[in-house]
Amino acid sequence: MMLQFERVVATGTAALDSGIGDTALKTFNGETYLYSTTGRGGGIVSWHLVEGASPQEQDQQYFGASITHQVGRIGTPVHLAGNDRLILDVDTATGLVGYSLNADGTIGALQETGGLTGGGDIASAVQMTIGTSNLLVLAHEDTDQIGSYRINGDGSLSPANSVAASATVLKTLQSGSNHFVITADTAGNTISSYTVNQGTGALSEVDGNEAIRTLGINTPTAVEAVQAYGKSWVVVAGVGSNSLSVLELASNGQLKPADHVLDTLHTRFASVQDIAAVQVEGRVFVVAGGGDDGITLFTMTPDGQLVHMDSFADTLDSGLQNVQTISVAPVGDELQIFAASQQDAGLTQLSVSIADLGLVAEGYGTVTGTAQGDMLSGGILDTTLHGGAGDDILITGTSATTMTGGAGADTYVIRESSGPTVITDFQAGIDRLDLSDYPFLRTPAQLDFTSTAQGARISYRDEVIELHSDTGATLTSEQVFGAGFDGPDHIPVNLDSGPDNNTSAGVAGRFTLSSASPNAALGDAELRFTPDGGSALVAQANAQGEFELDLPDGTFPGQLDITKSYSTASSEITALDALQVLRMSVGLDPIWGPAAAENFIAADITRDGAVNALDALAILQVAVGQPTEHDAEWVFLEANADLSGISRNNVVYETGAEVTAVDGALSVDMTSILLGNIEAV
Structure with a gap:
C-alpha cells in the first residue's frame, strides 16, 4: 500500500487556510464532510469528500464577533437532541458553544447551551450512548475537571459528576459490556482510563495501569480508540518520545501494552502531533504525522502490532511542514487522508487504494487467502498460510509456520518466539520480510544470514527462518533487506515479564x-x-x-x-x-x-x-x-x-x-x- 500525494486544497482566504488547528469528519445521508477549524480571527470550512477527486468546498463560516478573539483551534462534532453541532473551545464561555451542522454539509447558526459546572473553555469532548442514555464528557481547561453530562431531550446538559483531573484528549471505548473514557494529559504526561457508570454516567478512575508507565511515552499529544479483531485498542502518540504505542483495553478498564514503536530515518512521525485511525473491511489503519514533515501509514495486526506500510516525506508542493492535525476517511475504494500544517496554508490530500482489501483470518492447519490483499495469521499449532494473489500480509503463529505469498507484493511478519518458519516463494525486490518484532534488532548485520542453494537461512537468537526464493536461486542479505530495515524501531513491551525477587507473596x-x-x-x-x-x-x-x-x-x-x-x-x-x-x-x-x-x-x-x-x-x-x-x-x-x-x-x-x-x-x-x-x- 502506497501513500499517493493528490493536492493541496484551500479557500484562498488566509484566515480560513492558515493556522488550521483541527479537522473533524461527519457523515450525513452517506456523504462524508470534513470540517477544518482555525483559531482566533478565523473560522470553519466545510468540505464534501468525493472519491477520486478534490474535496468540494461546501460552506464557510467566520467566527462571530462575540467569540472570534476567544476561540481556540479545536472543533468536535456532537449530536444534541436531534441537532448536530461543531463545538468549540471558547475561553470565557459558561456554556457549550458551537455552530449547527446541517445535513447538506452547510454550517448553521452559533448556539450555546446553558451554563456548565466546569465552564465552556474545553480542551476536548467525547460523546457516548449507553443503553438509552446519551452522555457527553468534557475536559474543562479553566477548572481542571473532567465532567460527565447527561444530554436531555431538549438538548440541554445535566451534570452527572466530575473528577478533578486535567486532560487534553478524551476518547471513548467499550470493552466487554463496560464503557470507558480514555484520557491523555500532555502537561501532566499521563494516560488514564475511567469507567462510566451505566446507570448514572459517573466517572471513576481505573487503578492498575502502572504497566503503561514503563513504555516511556513522553508528552502524549493524541489518542485514537478502535474495536477490532474482537478486542478494544487504544493508540497513543508521544511527541517527546517520537513514539506510537498500542494498548489493549481489558474489560476491567486496565490498559495492557501491545506494541511501542519509535520513529527512525525511514519513517515520518518524529515529534508526532496527531494520529488518525480507521477500520475498513475488518482492517485497521493508523496514520501519524508531526514535526518530521511527512506522513506515515501503518496497519494493525490482530495482536496489536503496527506494521509499517509506507511513509511520505514533504515536498515543495505537498505542504506537510510540521503537521498539526490529521483526518482519514474511507471514500469509495480509497482512504482519503487530510493533513494541516503549522506552517503551510491549506489542507494536504493524500490517498491510499483499498480496492483490493481481502480477508482477515487467523488459525492453524491450513489457512488460505483470496485473490486480494489478505492478512493471514498462524495459530498455536503448526500452520500453513497460502496468500494467493494480491498484496498479502502473512504473520507467523507460535508454532511452526510455512508461508506462501503467491503473486503480488507480500509482507512476511515474523513474530518473536515463533516456531520454525519457512517462506516458500520470496520475491527479491518485491516482497518484504518484517523482523521488527525481534527484540533489539536494529540492522541486518545483527542476523546470522547464510545464503543457501534455494535461498537463505536466517537466525537471530533462537529464531530460525528458512527463506526459499520464488526462482529457486540463492539470496543475499542485500536482496532481502536492501540497504537495511525500512520501518520504525519496535521496543519490547514485556521486559518486566517473568518472575523475580520482587514478586508478590504466594499462598501455600x-x-x-x-x-x-x-x-x-x-x-x-x-x-x-x-x-x-x-x-x-x-x-x-x-x-x-x-x-x-x-x-x-x-x-x-x-x-x-x-x-x-x-x-x-x-x-x-x-x-x-x-x-x-x-x-x-x-x-x-x-x-x-x-x-x-x-x-x-x-x-x-x-x-x-x-x-x-x-x-x-x-x-x-x-x-x-x-x-x-x-x-x-x-x-x-x-x-x-x-x-x-x-x-x-x-x-x-x-x-x-x-x-x-x-x-x-x-x-x-x-x-x-x-x-x-x-x-x-
Whole structure:
C-alpha cells in the first residue's frame, strides 16, 4: 500500500487556510464532510469528500464577533437532541458553544447551551450512548475537571459528576459490556482510563495501569480508540518520545501494552502531533504525522502490532511542514487522508487504494487467502498460510509456520518466539520480510544470514527462518533487506515479564487455578501452556494472579507449567525452617509431628532428590538474606498427584499439570509449595 500525494486544497482566504488547528469528519445521508477549524480571527470550512477527486468546498463560516478573539483551534462534532453541532473551545464561555451542522454539509447558526459546572473553555469532548442514555464528557481547561453530562431531550446538559483531573484528549471505548473514557494529559504526561457508570454516567478512575508507565511515552499529544479483531485498542502518540504505542483495553478498564514503536530515518512521525485511525473491511489503519514533515501509514495486526506500510516525506508542493492535525476517511475504494500544517496554508490530500482489501483470518492447519490483499495469521499449532494473489500480509503463529505469498507484493511478519518458519516463494525486490518484532534488532548485520542453494537461512537468537526464493536461486542479505530495515524501531513491551525477587507473596496449599478470575497463589507468576503438537504460549500474571494466554476458541489439551519466585518481603522463610529441615535430614520429625510428602518437597530446596544438611544451609542463607546457589521458589503440582512414594531420601515429583483449554478458558486444581518453607500440612 502506497501513500499517493493528490493536492493541496484551500479557500484562498488566509484566515480560513492558515493556522488550521483541527479537522473533524461527519457523515450525513452517506456523504462524508470534513470540517477544518482555525483559531482566533478565523473560522470553519466545510468540505464534501468525493472519491477520486478534490474535496468540494461546501460552506464557510467566520467566527462571530462575540467569540472570534476567544476561540481556540479545536472543533468536535456532537449530536444534541436531534441537532448536530461543531463545538468549540471558547475561553470565557459558561456554556457549550458551537455552530449547527446541517445535513447538506452547510454550517448553521452559533448556539450555546446553558451554563456548565466546569465552564465552556474545553480542551476536548467525547460523546457516548449507553443503553438509552446519551452522555457527553468534557475536559474543562479553566477548572481542571473532567465532567460527565447527561444530554436531555431538549438538548440541554445535566451534570452527572466530575473528577478533578486535567486532560487534553478524551476518547471513548467499550470493552466487554463496560464503557470507558480514555484520557491523555500532555502537561501532566499521563494516560488514564475511567469507567462510566451505566446507570448514572459517573466517572471513576481505573487503578492498575502502572504497566503503561514503563513504555516511556513522553508528552502524549493524541489518542485514537478502535474495536477490532474482537478486542478494544487504544493508540497513543508521544511527541517527546517520537513514539506510537498500542494498548489493549481489558474489560476491567486496565490498559495492557501491545506494541511501542519509535520513529527512525525511514519513517515520518518524529515529534508526532496527531494520529488518525480507521477500520475498513475488518482492517485497521493508523496514520501519524508531526514535526518530521511527512506522513506515515501503518496497519494493525490482530495482536496489536503496527506494521509499517509506507511513509511520505514533504515536498515543495505537498505542504506537510510540521503537521498539526490529521483526518482519514474511507471514500469509495480509497482512504482519503487530510493533513494541516503549522506552517503551510491549506489542507494536504493524500490517498491510499483499498480496492483490493481481502480477508482477515487467523488459525492453524491450513489457512488460505483470496485473490486480494489478505492478512493471514498462524495459530498455536503448526500452520500453513497460502496468500494467493494480491498484496498479502502473512504473520507467523507460535508454532511452526510455512508461508506462501503467491503473486503480488507480500509482507512476511515474523513474530518473536515463533516456531520454525519457512517462506516458500520470496520475491527479491518485491516482497518484504518484517523482523521488527525481534527484540533489539536494529540492522541486518545483527542476523546470522547464510545464503543457501534455494535461498537463505536466517537466525537471530533462537529464531530460525528458512527463506526459499520464488526462482529457486540463492539470496543475499542485500536482496532481502536492501540497504537495511525500512520501518520504525519496535521496543519490547514485556521486559518486566517473568518472575523475580520482587514478586508478590504466594499462598501455600491446594487451590483452583482459573483463567476467568484472580488467583491469589499466582501473583506475578509466569504461566507457560504448551498445547499438544504446538509450541509454548507464555503469559505473565499480574499481582492479583489474573492472566491471559490469548487462546483461540476450540479444545486444546496440553501441559501447564508455572514459575514463581519467592518474595523476600514476605519473610515466610525463617531460621526455624532451616532447623526443621536439619531435624528431617537426620530422620527426626518436625516439631509438630511426622512430616508429610509436601514437607519433604519444601525441604529439598536444592532439588537433588533428598533432604540433607545442604538444604538446611541453603534455607538459612535465604532466611538471613545471604547469597545462595539455591534460591527459594514456588513449585506447582497437580492437586491429585500421587505423592505416596516421597520420603526423606526420595524426593521425586512432577511439576505442572495436564490441562485442557476450552474456548480460551482453563481451570485445574493444583497444589502450591514454597521451597524452604516448612509448615504443618
